[in-house]
Amino acid sequence: MGERFTFSHKLAGALGAVVAIAVALAGVAVYALRDVVARKDEVIDISSQRMVDTERLSSLVWQKVAEARLYLLTGDRRYLGAMQEARDRFEALVQTLEREVQTEEGRQLLKDIDRAEEDHQKAVDAIVAARTPESRADVLAQNLERQVGPARQKLLGLLGRFVDREERLLREQRAASTEAAARAIRLLIALTVAGVVLAAVLAVLLTRALSRRISGAVQHVQSSSAELQASAGQQATGAKEQATAMAEITTTISELLATSRQIAESAQRVAAVAAETAGAARAGDATVRMGQESMGSIRRQTDLIVNHMLELGRKSQQIGGIVEIIDELAEQTNILAINATIEAAGAGEAGRRFAVVAEEIRKLADRVGGSTKDVRTLIEEVRAAVNTTVMATESGSKTVDAGARQFGDVAASFGHIAGLVATTTEVAREIELSTKQQTTAVEQVNVAISNVAQATREAEASSGQSLQTASQLADMSRDLARLVQPKVAA
Amino acid sequence: MSERSTTAGARALREAFDAAFAAPPPAGQRQDEVPLLVLRAGSTRVAVRALETGGLLPPGRIEPVPSGRRELLGVAGIRGTLLPVYGLARLLGVEDAGEVPRWLLLAGGSARVGLAFGAVEAYRRVPGAALEAASGAAGALREVVQVEGGALPVVSIPALLREIGLS
Numbered sequence: 296m297g298e299r300f301t302f303s304h305k306l307a308g309a310l311g312a313v314v315a316i317a318v319a320l321a322g323v324a325v326y327a328l329r330d331v332v333a334r335k336d337e338v339i340d341i342s343s344q345r346m347v348d349t350e351r352l353s354s355l356v357w358q359k360v361a362e363a364r365l366y367l368l369t370g371d372r373r374y375l376g377a378m379q380e381a382r383d384r385f386e387a388l389v390q391t392l393e394r395e396v397q398t399e400e401g402r403q404l405l406k407d408i409d410r411a412e413e414d415h416q417k418a419v420d421a422i423v424a425a426r427t428p429e430s431r432a433d434v435l436a437q438n439l440e441r442q443v444g445p446a447r448q449k450l451l452g453l454l455g456r457f458v459d460r461e462e463r464l465l466r467e468q469r470a471a472s473t474e475a476a477a478r479a480i481r482l483l484i485a486l487t488v489a490g491v492v493l494a495a496v497l498a499v500l501l502t503r504a505l506s507r508r509i510s511g512a513v514q515h516v517q518s519s520s521a522e523l524q525a526s527a528g529q530q531a532t533g534a535k536e537q538a539t540a541m542a543e544i545t546t547t548i549s550e551l552l553a554t555s556r557q558i559a560e561s562a563q564r565v566a567a568v569a570a571e572t573a574g575a576a577r578a579g580d581a582t583v584r585m586g587q588e589s590m591g592s593i594r595r596q597t598d599l600i601v602n603h604m605l606e607l608g609r610k611s612q613q614i615g616g617i618v619e620i621i622d623e624l625a626e627q628t629n630i631l632a633i634n635a636t637i638e639a640a641g642a643g644e645a646g647r648r649f650a651v652v653a654e655e656i657r658k659l660a661d662r663v664g665g666s667t668k669d670v671r672t673l674i675e676e677v678r679a680a681v682n683t684t685v686m687a688t689e690s691g692s693k694t695v696d697a698g699a700r701q702f703g704d705v706a707a708s709f710g711h712i713a714g715l716v717a718t719t720t721e722v723a724r725e726i727e728l729s730t731k732q733q734t735t736a737v738e739q740v741n742v743a744i745s746n747v748a749q750a751t752r753e754a755e756a757s758s759g760q761s762l763q764t765a766s767q768l769a770d771m772s773r774d775l776a777r778l779v780q781p782k783v784a785a
Numbered sequence: 786m787s788e789r790s791t792t793a794g795a796r797a798l799r800e801a802f803d804a805a806f807a808a809p810p811p812a813g814q815r816q817d818e819v820p821l822l823v824l825r826a827g828s829t830r831v832a833v834r835a836l837e838t839g840g841l842l843p844p845g846r847i848e849p850v851p852s853g854r855r856e857l858l859g860v861a862g863i864r865g866t867l868l869p870v871y872g873l874a875r876l877l878g879v880e881d882a883g884e885v886p887r888w889l890l891l892a893g894g895s896a897r898v899g900l901a902f903g904a905v906e907a908y909r910r911v912p913g914a915a916l917e918a919a920s921g922a923a924g925a926l927r928e929v930v931q932v933e934g935g936a937l938p939v940v941s942i943p944a945l946l947r948e949i950g951l952s
Binding site for chain 2: 629630633634636637638640641655657659661662666
């Protein structure tokens with residue numbers, strides 16, 4: 296079947312076809328019934344009526360005769376009126392029958408009946424006219440019989456023939472109507488069978504198509520519901536995870552807020568400490584400057600000392616020079632004294648006193664040498680002391696220089712510290728400001744997070760609902776499948 | 786010597802000087818006192834009897850002369866006379882390591898020679914008992930004397946002169 300048509304179209308089409316068949320059946324049945332009914336009606340109503348009418352004609356004839364007889368008997372004109380009335384009714388009936396009769400034979404018969412009735416009536420009228428009040432009833436009756444009787448008999452015969460004809464027609468019509476009914480029944484049966492077959496075929500086709508489509512749809516629905524369940528489950532899981540993550544984020548944000556506050560406090564403390572440090576640096580700077588001044592004075596003193604020491608060293612060097620001269624003189628004197636001793640020894644006795652003097656001179660020279668040795672030692676000690684002092688003062692001077700440099704370094708450090716402190720204070724203020732901003736931002740984030748958490752909870756709820764819906768969908772699809780195939784499990 | 790001894794020493798010197806004139810001249814030179822010259826020749830220190838020499842002089846200029854004797858350093862003009870100069874260290878058989886002779890001992894009586902050496906270290910008058918005969922003495926080094934700083938060999942000038950074939 297064309298896929299353009301939806302199942303409802305197809306179902307409508309099939310049902311329409313079935314309905315059409317049913318309608319056709321019904322139409323045919325109705326037509327047949329109507330035909331049968333018509334025929335039967337005709338049979339029942341018309342033909343029977345005609346039969347009845349025809350029979351009534353007979354009775355009217357007899358009534359007429361009876362009325363005539365009564366008039367003849369009684370002379371009451373009422374009976375004539377009744378007879379006329381009966382005749383009128385007869386005429387009316389004949390006219391009615393003439394209208395109804397359809398065959399030529401019938402019409403002819405009716406014409407004959409009419410003529411016969413007229414004849415009869417003439418005869419009756421004749422008799423009636425011949426009545427006198429003195430007439431004897433039995434004579435009249437005999438006359439009536441004698442004159443009217445044949446007309447009556449002819450009329451009745453004609454009526455009888457009409458009745459037979461009518462009976463025959465009735466029978467024929469009944470048979471025909473029965474045959475028609477049988478035909479109609481056969482047609483109806485055939486149509487019914489055809490309709491049943493068609494309906495069965497349609498039903499089978501429709502059922503198959505329906506079950507196919509339903510199975511396919513059911514599978515789709517089942518897979519979709521499974522997917523939906525899975526996605527709803529995932530959504531629920533994801534919503535749970537998101538909720539957990541939101542909770543963690545909220546916790547983290549609270550910690551962040553606390554940390555921000557701590558940072559702000561620390562920044563404030565830092566600024567305070569920086570201010571203290573700046574004050575201390577300034578005080579230290581003043582101290583350093585004082586120290587530098589005293590260092591300068593020490594340096595000047597040290598330089599004086601060094602100069603004095605160097606002067607001392609030079610003088611001692613000069614002394615050393617002189618002492619060397621004296622030493623040289625003493626040595627030369629010694630040598631000369633030795634030579635004098637030797638000469639004196641060579642001079643014998645006469646040189647004895649000279650030897651003594653020479654010896655004295657030599658002793659003197661020795662003493663001088665000893666003294667110069669002492670002096671030299673002293674000079675060495677002085678020079679050593681001078682060196683030591685100079686070195687000490689130099690080292691002291693170096694120390695002073697180092698101290699001055701250190702003071703300079705310290706002053707520079709203090710300056711540096713002051714700069715750092717200023718920077719630190721600035722930075723601390725910036726930190727405080729930025730932590731305030733951060734706190735604001737974090738609080739905004741907090742609000743956003745709680746909104747998101749709310750949305751997550753709603754999403755979780757809705758996903759739970761989706762899950763439920765998916766389960767319902769799965770159940771419904773199972774029911775649907777069972778509609779189509781009872782054996783089909785979920 | 787402390788500061789005290791220098792100033793005190795000057796006064797003591799003066800007093801000793803003055804006292805020397807006041808004292809009578811010694812009866813005779815104490816015969817047991819031997820005047821010694823402590824010399825350094827080359828790498829050794831030796832002692833020499835001062836009276837065995839004719840004088841202690843600076844050598845002046847020693848003009849080297851070609852000679853078969855290694856000990857002969859050359860000739861020098863001393864008091865207007867040309868004297869041969871021998872190296873004392875070389876005569877003693879000691880390495881003098883090319884030291885410049887700073888002093889000269891006159892020796893040899895009439896045939897004067899000069900014995901050059903490096904330095905005069907001291908002049909001592911020691912008692913004669915301090916001179917001992919050295920064991921294993923050989924040549925000019927026959928005696929040993931105890932002075933501060935240890936024992937010193939005493940060079941006998943005449944023995945030394947005889948070794949070099951003079952007088």
